[in-house]
Amino acid sequence: MLRTLLLLTLLLPSCSNHASSDPVVNDARDGSNSLTDTTQLAEYVVGAFEDSKGGLWFGTIDNGVAHVQDGTIAFIDSTHGLPPNGGHGIAESRDGMIWIAGHDGVFLHDPEKPGPLQVLYTKAATVQNDRRGNVWVSTEGRVYRYKDARSSEEFMVPVPEELPATYSISPRKLVFQMEDSQGNLWFSTDGHGAFRYDPSATLSPDGRGFTHFTKADGLCSNTPWDIMEDAEGRIWFACIQAFQPQQTDDGGLCRYDGTSFTTFPDVVGLHHNDLYTLYLDRDGAVWSSAFHTGVYRIQGDDITLFNT
Structure with a gap:
């Protein structure tokens, strides 16, 4: 497709x-x-x-x-x-x-x-x-x-009331991203990281059932722009970095396996960069945009760059 x-x-x-x-x-x-x-x-x-x-x-x-x-x-x-x-x-x-x-x-x-x-x-x-x-x-x-x-x-998602510590385009931004294969609901913010909601918990304003992910947990930045699940049930995050008042040198691609995050520091464009789009094709390959770099296809351990 x-x-x-x-x-x-x-x-x-x-x-x-x-x-x-x-x-x-x-x-x-x-x-x-x-x-x-x-x-x-x-x-x-x-x-x-x-x-x-x-x-x-x-x-x-x-x-x-x-x-x-x-x-x-x-x-x-x-x-x-x-x-x-x-x-x-x-x-x-x-x-x-x-x-x-x-x-x-x-x-x-x-x-x-x-x-x-x-x-x-x-x-x-x-x-x-x-x-x-x-x-x-x-x-x-x-x-x-x-x-x-x-x-x-x-x-109701328990996003912190205080504004993000770093510059954000839309400080109050909250976006529903997807429902994964386990029924968990994923949300992104601009400056406050990502949230996962477990539907087995009762929805309530006190945050019960929610897990909050930030840079401190291994997320590439506190502004994930796209969230996607792969064929193995791992969650991928395309993150952007903050630029004002100074560039934060974060952002990039990261993958969560339910326990820890994996990043790609040795791949040009997939680390400390702005990534906006993720896509899973019918063969199970993950596709990711990379600002000023091109488009990457990731299938297993093979990472292929498509550019001009």
Whole structure:
């Protein structure tokens, strides 16, 4: 799927503003917007998602969201109420609604009733599915779990009240990252490390059931940007470093086996660097971005760098 997403990102035609209130659909089979067109979908593609029907969704900067289904491309953009930077994250709820999140909030699209988007939030947010099909919305330092667009609950995470000791972009940031194979829930912050919640414990404001991970525990930095589980149940963290008032010389890639952390100090770009993205492919290989370096594939003891 990774190769498919990357290939489609490069080959899909550019989108533009449209006058209709419904998504503009172009049939790739008529040749006018063929998937073999070498024109890029957009200059910046910042999100990709596969829905329950096999449809692919791509978020862009300035050009809205593109939906590819059965050789047909539909664009959702400002003519449907989606702000220019509104499509950084995409998820799907059990009722088939598509959730679109970005700098300007969270918007709901009903594929069965195309038209203007429903506005759920108007502040910067992210959306993410868990293994049960719930949608998690992270916004303004809070996280909410939705069974559908009408049923939600706030999930309380015991993030320290005091501001981080080092500079952070969003000091109150709290993001739901994923549910692992054991049902544990993982959250990231900007400056306060990561949190794991054990669902066998009773959720309560006093932090019961939560484990807090920071640099003192072996985390690469207190700002994990992405968290992922591999095929062996180990948890990977892509971390960034703080730069102000001075560079902290931390960040990088680290792996947690349930007991201790492993880092990669001898691999250029995977230590004391900014890492933003992790991906697990169907062969069990871990892929990681590395700022100013390229993309790494890690499979067992083999680490391969892909760059220009």
